[in-house]
Amino acid sequence: MAKDHATDDLNAVRRNVDTANGLPNEHYTDPATFDAEAKAVLHSSWAGLAVGADVPENGDAKPMEFLGIPLLLLRDKDGDVRVFQNICRHRGMILVDAARKIEGAIRCPYHSWCYSTKGALVSTPHVGGAGHNTHDAIVKEDLGLIEVRSHIWRDVVFINLDGQAEPFEVVNADLIARWHENTAPLYHGGDDSAFALDVQCNWKLAVENFAESYHLPWIHPGLNSYSRLEDHYNIEKPIANTSSGAFSGQGTLVYRQLTAEDGTTFPDFEGLSDKWNEGAEYICLYPNVLLAAQREHAYAIILEPIARDRTIEHVHLYYASPQTDDDLRMRNTAQWKEIFEEDISVVEGMQRGRAAPGFDGGRFSPAMDGPTHCFHDWVAAKMGATADG
Template sequence: MDHTDLSAVRRPIGSANGLPNAHYTDPSVFAEERTALLMSGWAGLAVAADVPEPGDARPLTFLEMPLLLVRDKSGQVRVFQNICRHRGMILVDAPRKIEGAIRCPYHSWCYSTEGRLVSTPHVGGPGQNTADGIDRSLLGLIEVRSHIWMGVVWINLSGDAPSFEDANADLLARWSEFDKPLYHGGADSRFQLEVACNWKLAVENYCESYHLPWVHPGLNSYSRLEDHYHIEAPDRFSGQGTWVYRQLTGEDGKTFPDFEGLSDKWDTAAEYITAYPNVLLGVHRDHAFAIILVPNGPGQTTEHVHLYYAQPDTDPELRARNTAQWKEVFEEDIFVVEGMQRGRHAPMFDGGRFSPAMDGPTHLFHAWVAARMEAHRSQPRAAE
């Protein structure tokens, strides 16, 4: 298809339109965005808690790519392409513990958990485990650049983004008080939601508090619309904060332990930020969460939700209540993002408008998408 016209998206908020319909429905635009938005920067893939022990390996599919999350024998989390360098066979097809080496089920080539090719049985003929032209030192697993922050495993698939610390310096500085051990709550502190919408709609909805009174009446009853503020960092992240965070309290008055060393602001404040492109983060005095949006096509997204605490052994009953409370809030948003997705099939919709007072964080995300897309389109293309 012809390139979408993004000029109206980058206007000042009062006169801007949202992204055109094709950015939510068209497979060719989805493919463009895959490269321009999700592969070129630092996208969220998984959480380090998915591979808690050395030798743990978990296969993942991200943008149709087979990837392998591994905690190597030294305890470092790594991301590899989940393929053998021989014939491209999938190496690991289910989560498991790697006891010795990662062995290809096809011809038994074996790799260390650090990615080195360590054996190539019969490659030179029966009983001959070496062959001219097969240099094991050059045929290790293909490693994907990765970084861990806020418990999330971030990946740069293009391999050429600035370092994670440079790319996200402002956000790291803003939340430096939370740069301390975060303990994943475990099996009762993770869930996933399958949502029939484009991944960007989940970002747009998360960025703003405008919808609270109507979509989250329970939450709005104590953390009201007027208690919220915008968080706006053009080209990097956006979201919202509240000055009225109410700690969850158990039947016996018990609460979660606080993160140590927080400034007074966090006694009552909480912040909810999208780190572009696809990670939704929330921080509070006593817990944090990460939502990783995995796009499965123009109109389908999986939301992987993980909750973290300041100490490893928090009260299981309180943890379960906290998970259930957040699950209820996030499920309240599903009809909205799915309704907007259906709305994007209305051919005369012009991308919509933004409230200058209420939609600043969402408009920033649209403007970021438009800028990245235009930069991508301006790059010279190899002859097709």
């Protein structure tokens, strides 16, 4: 596609929702566009990487990749969660190749350079020749691990790869204010409260699907039987400028708690107003984190963009207490897993549909698709498109 034509197509995404087109096909199918979008959208934003519960104890380390970049998620000796590039500053060797606890220092397996859990280079054996562990050319203070800017909110570890974003609290001030009541501690449910879904679709399709409730009657008939389409409302915080945050999603006025046969429910989070007695909200925090706020449990879904047509959805469930009923907790995980699996055929079907050369990105229902258009508009703005009326 010629550059000026591509620009026109992106500008069309930024029209008002009643006349806008969706993002062009190449944003879902073209490897070069995937790479360009990664830098313009994912590198420049506060993207979700993991959760703090992935490294629960001091010294826990977990190697990860994000867009092909080797990273190390680490809880240091003082309990702070950090993200480093998972490479030695000597020759670029991968430092940690499997999740483990760091006892003492992080040792490079190649030449045994060692780093503290805070990233400082502390040992360079034989660097000045056999038996000489220092050299004037090797300044340890300049060769610590490369730390990736990170921030934790609702236990999600967000990273800003290019280091240029405004502080997380500034970028996402509107959502933080919206959920100002939801500040009680979150306790991860443990191994039975986490799972991953490997989905053959572009990561943006998972965001689009989560943002709207339009599909509930047909894709989630069980959920729609008690939390009906007409019980939902749209949530939209559009982009103000390319450095500001944005989010969208949906809320329900009819949230039903999971209840055991004896009437047991999960304990509620403290400090919530009556709004949350029967209400819940499900929000896409751009670019790639999907969040739920409910009276007695929450969840976070981190979308890992593997390729233009493959995404891994990492799902984590949280509770108001560190101790919850085992059977009820496992039922809750199974219930959400079933709901999220119902969406797989939809997002994979849309991915296959993007191979149709005549498709112009589609149109939006102004009444039902506002949250999805809000996301498309944000992506187009990050890619340099201008508002087109």
